[in-house]
Amino acid sequence: MHEMSIVQGLLDIIRQEMGRHGVTRLHEVKVVHGRLTNVVPEALDLAWEVLSKDTEFEGARLVTEEIPLRLRCGACRAEFSPEHLSAVLAPCPSCGEELGHEVVAGREMYIAQIEAE
Numbered sequence: 001m002h003e004m005s006i007v008q009g010l011l012d013i014i015r016q017e018m019g020r021h022g023v024t025r026l027h028e029v030k031v032v033h034g035r036l037t038n039v040v041p042e043a044l045d046l047a048w049e050v051l052s053k054d055t056e057f058e059g060a061r062l063v064t065e066e067i068p069l070r071l072r073c074g075a076c077r078a079e080f081s082p083e084h085l086s087a088v089l090a091p092c093p094s095c096g097e098e099l100g101h102e103v104v105a106g107r108e109m110y111i112a113q114i115e116a117e
């Protein structure tokens with residue numbers, strides 16, 4: 001389950017950020033993840049619960065938001081969200097081209113907000 005290592009990384013970043021801002025109590029963290037990262041929100045929740053337990057982050061809320069996959073057609077440059085989760089063999093709705101699309105959104109994974117005091 002790669003969510004465990006993701007949450008481990010998030011906790012490290014949050015700890016650093018909180019230290020930098022001199023806050024000690026985490027209330028909520030919002031994580032944005034693109035569709036292509038294959039993150040399962042439920043698994044992320046579970047990993048968060050397990051890894052934050054017995055730490056200074058126990059009881060803090062994890063909020064996740066998924067960004068849909070968006071591609072730019074390699075032939076006509078039109079942007080679209082493919083029906084199926086694939087950056088290849090996704091037919092462009094404008095011209096029908098299936099190959100060579102560029103991923104505009106869907107690969108990102110970042111902390112959007114940390115609420116702490």
Ligand SMILES: [Zn+2]
Pocket residue numbers: 073074075076077078092093094095096097
């Ligand atoms: Zn096209």
